[in-house]
Amino acid sequence: MLVVTExxxxxxLRLGAVADLWLTPQWKLTLDAAYARVWQKAxxxxxxxxxxxxxxGQGNGLQLEGILNYQVTDYFNLGVGGxxxxxxTNATDQVFNSLLKYTTERYGVFVQGSVKFGEPLAxxxxxx
Numbered sequence: 001m002l003v004v005t006e007x008x009x010x011x012x013l014r015l016g017a018v019a020d021l022w023l024t025p026q027w028k029l030t031l032d033a034a035y036a037r038v039w040q041k042a043x044x045x046x047x048x049x050x051x052x053x054x055x056x057g058q059g060n061g062l063q064l065e066g067i068l069n070y071q072v073t074d075y076f077n078l079g080v081g082g083x084x085x086x087x088x089t090n091a092t093d094q095v096f097n098s099l100l101k102y103t104t105e106r107y108g109v110f111v112q113g114s115v116k117f118g119e120p121l122a123x124x125x126x127x128x
Contacts, residue, residue, distance in 0.1 A: 007043045010087060010104065012036040012061060028069045030081075036061035040089045040102060055100055057091025067112070075116045082109045 016034025023029060038061045044053040067081030085106040093100055 002045075002047050004047065005045045008102070008104075009041045010038055010089075011040075012038045012063075012087070014063060016063070026071045028071070028077075030065075030067040030069065032063070032065040034063045036063055036085075036087065038087045038089055040087075040091055042091060042100075042102075050095055053093060053095045055091040055093045057089045057100070057102070059087060059089030059102070061085065061087035077114055079112045079114075080109070081112065083107065 014034040014036050016032065018030065018032045021029045021031070037058070039058045040056065042055040044055070045051065046053060063083070063085045065081060065083040067079045069077050069079035071077045083106075085104075087102070087104040089102045089104075091100040091102060092098070
């Protein structure tokens with residue numbers, strides 16, 4: 001039986017930098033850091049009392065990511081990485097006109113692979 005549900009949606013504008021560090025010809029470390037300006041919309045539904053209770057607000061955040069890639073061949077690489085997102089917003093409850101403070105964190109580990117199609121640029125230039 002549902003008593004209360006909450007649905008939050010966040011949109012963010014990111015401003016940051018990315019750095020690629022080649023540790024060896026096969027190993028590359030990519031670091032990504034960004035400031036995020038965040039907008040939030042929330043909808044609580046209190047099924048036995050006030051019903052829908054929307055809120056909206058804005059705030060700031062931080063997004064960090066790191067990936068370690070291994071170049072298996074000229075055309076294929078594998079990587080493992082991690083990311084952390086932290087958002088803090090202040091919202092206004094539209095039913096009770098009260099201030100709500102939200103802190104949201106997302107983090108995770110991932111594995112990725114990429115494939116390049118076509119000839120490397122160096123091979124094309126050598127033939128010319």
